[in-house]
Amino acid sequence: KQWYQRRVRGAGDYLDVADTVLLLDSYTVSDVTERAREIARERPLCVPSLPPMLAPTPRSPGLSSLRPFTGKIRVVSRSSVTYHSEGSEEESQLDLCALEQLVEIGQTRFIVEVMQKLADKPPDTLVSLMKALDAGIEANGLGVVKDNSNWLARPRCLEIAGAINRYRHLRLKE
Secondary structure, eight states: OOGGGSOOOSGGGGTTTOSOOEEEETTEEEEOHHHHHHHHHHSOOOOOOOOOOOOOOOOOBOGGGGOOOOSOOEEEETTEEEEEOTTOOSEEEEEOTTOTTOOSHHHHHHHHHHHHHHTTSOOOOHHHHHHHHHHHHHHHGGGGTOSOOTTOOOOOHHHHHHHHHHOTTOOBOO
């Protein structure tokens, strides 16, 4: 039966749609289908109506906040970048350790270059920025981000977006 189309919360919610109900008691199996149907008639299932899920609001970064690296930038490892924020003497860190698919330090260097490059783009959603970046890389290679791309390696757009989302000073447009 089409039980999978319903919202099932517990084992009792299956009683009215089950073809056969078996009871295992002390290693003895019994057919209790008729008793299950009686229970289902006595206690009809009350499924609450929930509002439909809405799609999440697209994230639109304030691109001026993506120009974080104004002083010395140091890509420490594949999962860590230290930098100085604009107007701050204090060193900050971009922690990418949760982005497990970053396997090479060149990918992290590429992410830093992308964040700098995106600050010059017209405002848009993060998804459309990643699609445009991906198309640009497919057409022109890594040089779309930096002319001398010898020390860069291409991460997936998922990791680039993950790094942008982990940037502490990111400001989103309303």
